[in-house]
Amino acid sequence: MKFLFPQSTSHHTHVSVSKATSTLTRTNPTSPRATTSPAATQHTQKPRIPTSNFTLNNIELHAKPPSNSPKNTIQNQQQRSEHKLKSRTFTLKKISALNVLALHPAHPETNNLTLNNPTIKPHIRQNMPNPLETEIAGLQLRNPTILAAGILGLTTTTLQEAINHGAGAVVTKSISQKPRTGYNNPTIAQIDNYSLLNAMGLPNPGANYFAQEIRELKKQHLHAPVIASVIGFTPHEYTQTAQILAKAGADAIELNISCPHVKKTGSEIGQNPNLVSKVVKQVKNTIKKPVIVKLTPNVTDIVEIAKAAVQAGADAVTAINTLRAMTIDTETHKPILANKIGGLSGQAIKPIAIRCVYEIHEAVNVPIIGCGGITTHQDAVEFMLAGATAIQIGTAIATQGLNIFKTINKGINTYLHKKNLGSVKQIIGLSHHN
Ligand SMILES: Cc1cc2nc3c(=O)[nH]c(=O)nc-3n(C[C@H](O)[C@H](O)[C@H](O)COP(=O)(O)O)c2cc1C
Numbered sequence: 001m002k003f004l005f006p007q008s009t010s011h012h013t014h015v016s017v018s019k020a021t022s023t024l025t026r027t028n029p030t031s032p033r034a035t036t037s038p039a040a041t042q043h044t045q046k047p048r049i050p051t052s053n054f055t056l057n058n059i060e061l062h063a064k065p066p067s068n069s070p071k072n073t074i075q076n077q078q079q080r081s082e083h084k085l086k087s088r089t090f091t092l093k094k095i096s097a098l099n100v101l102a103l104h105p106a107h108p109e110t111n112n113l114t115l116n117n118p119t120i121k122p123h124i125r126q127n128m129p130n131p132l133e134t135e136i137a138g139l140q141l142r143n144p145t146i147l148a149a150g151i152l153g154l155t156t157t158t159l160q161e162a163i164n165h166g167a168g169a170v171v172t173k174s175i176s177q178k179p180r181t182g183y184n185n186p187t188i189a190q191i192d193n194y195s196l197l198n199a200m201g202l203p204n205p206g207a208n209y210f211a212q213e214i215r216e217l218k219k220q221h222l223h224a225p226v227i228a229s230v231i232g233f234t235p236h237e238y239t240q241t242a243q244i245l246a247k248a249g250a251d252a253i254e255l256n257i258s259c260p261h262v263k264k265t266g267s268e269i270g271q272n273p274n275l276v277s278k279v280v281k282q283v284k285n286t287i288k289k290p291v292i293v294k295l296t297p298n299v300t301d302i303v304e305i306a307k308a309a310v311q312a313g314a315d316a317v318t319a320i321n322t323l324r325a326m327t328i329d330t331e332t333h334k335p336i337l338a339n340k341i342g343g344l345s346g347q348a349i350k351p352i353a354i355r356c357v358y359e360i361h362e363a364v365n366v367p368i369i370g371c372g373g374i375t376t377h378q379d380a381v382e383f384m385l386a387g388a389t390a391i392q393i394g395t396a397i398a399t400q401g402l403n404i405f406k407t408i409n410k411g412i413n414t415y416l417h418k419k420n421l422g423s424v425k426q427i428i429g430l431s432h433h434n
Pocket residue numbers: 005148149150151173174188196198200202229256259294320321322344345346347349371372373374392393394395396
């Protein structure tokens with residue numbers, strides 16, 4: 001676990017992702033993937049329908065009718081008409097396979113067919129629409145999965161790895177104007193197989209230092225927007241940091257007004273609509289890039305806060321950050337986290353997050369990024385049905401590794417295919433129409 005999340009340090013640590021994921025796998029022996037090597041994992045993700053199946057159909061399609069029997073016997077005529085029928089069936093099969101390719105070019109099974117099928121010209125392949133594409137405040141995402149703030153988001157290398165593993169966008173660790181060392185350990189406690197409690201204390205190297213990481217990352221010309229998460233103790237600090245990171249090349253800013261365990265910032269700002277309005281207005285007046293506001297569930301009415309953010313100019317909102325929570329060691333009789341109270345994340349919070357997204361979707365007219373406990377493609381779809389335009393994944397990376405981006409995207413694609421839908425945009429907010 002300790003390699004995945006930024007530890008209490010004033011300088012960031014360069015961490016290799018393979019090291020990070022394998023360490024994590026070992027720390028969770030109950031995970032079904034605990035003994036699976038990366039190579040074996042890749043193997044299990046190969047398309048279920050091999051390309052040869054398709055080729056086999058083509059061979060059968062061109063198979064000649066039996067020729068060693070006399071031409072005009074009744075039996076031979078019957079065989080010939082059976083063969084014609086068979087040919088037509090295979091032709092139809094072939095056409096329907098091509099339609100699937102046109103509608104679902106990113107589908108892992110059809111993708112393989114596309115690449116290996118010489119009858120499909122390269123220019124046609126290029127013009128195929130991508131069913132997973134989505135958009136948030138002018139940012140084009142090749143798919144709706146985003147790396148959540150605070151998970152592997154502190155270095156160029158780890159952010160790049162998340163993109164290479166299929167993330168449609170990445171959010172950095174929350175960055176403050178000055179470096180922060182964070183809290184003493186223990187900073188993370190595992191609650192169940194799929195949920196964590198953390199109070200890291202927002203360790204980060206500060207805005208000026210982190211700007212170099214963003215500049216470096218943007219040099220790689222990656223096909224995924226980089227969203228810089230910003231934390232501050234005053235509206236001025238939020239504005240200064242947002243300005244530095246936007247200038248360094250961040251494609252958007254996510255304002256963390258929702259961290260539940262650091263005093264005088266985060267949710268202490270995000271619980272007060274007047275303070276939310278002040279911070280969002282100042283940042284919006286200073287930078288030209290899209291501003292996303294990350295909301296806290298630790299309020300009586302999240303809709304009131306979402307409305308305040310949108311009225312102040314927020315281009316999108318993220319819902320939700322962690323829930324204020326606690327765990328106590330029954331042997332020592334002491335709270336486990338050094339900070340005592342932390343933020344609960346993972347599957348345990350998913351139904352709360354779904355409710356928040358659903359309520360916000362009814363009240364505001366900006367894109368919502370759903371976050372909280374997303375572990376499978378069904379979770380991602382559920383958030384989109386509630387009203388999310390895209391989703392963020394955090395804790396599940398700890399149990400499943402970075403391949404989760406590909407797995408979830410593959411699952412969403414299959415879901416769209418089964419529902420006969422051409423675009424993921426068609427499911428956004430669909431549960432409100434019932
Ligand atoms: C170890 C850890 C560190 C986090 N750090 C941040 C952070 O720096 N900024 C932030 O906005 N959210 C942070 N979060 C919250 C996540 O971005 C996310 O909102 C939350 O964990 C819910 O999503 P999940 O259930 O998929 O993890 C952190 C979460 C965890 C588990």
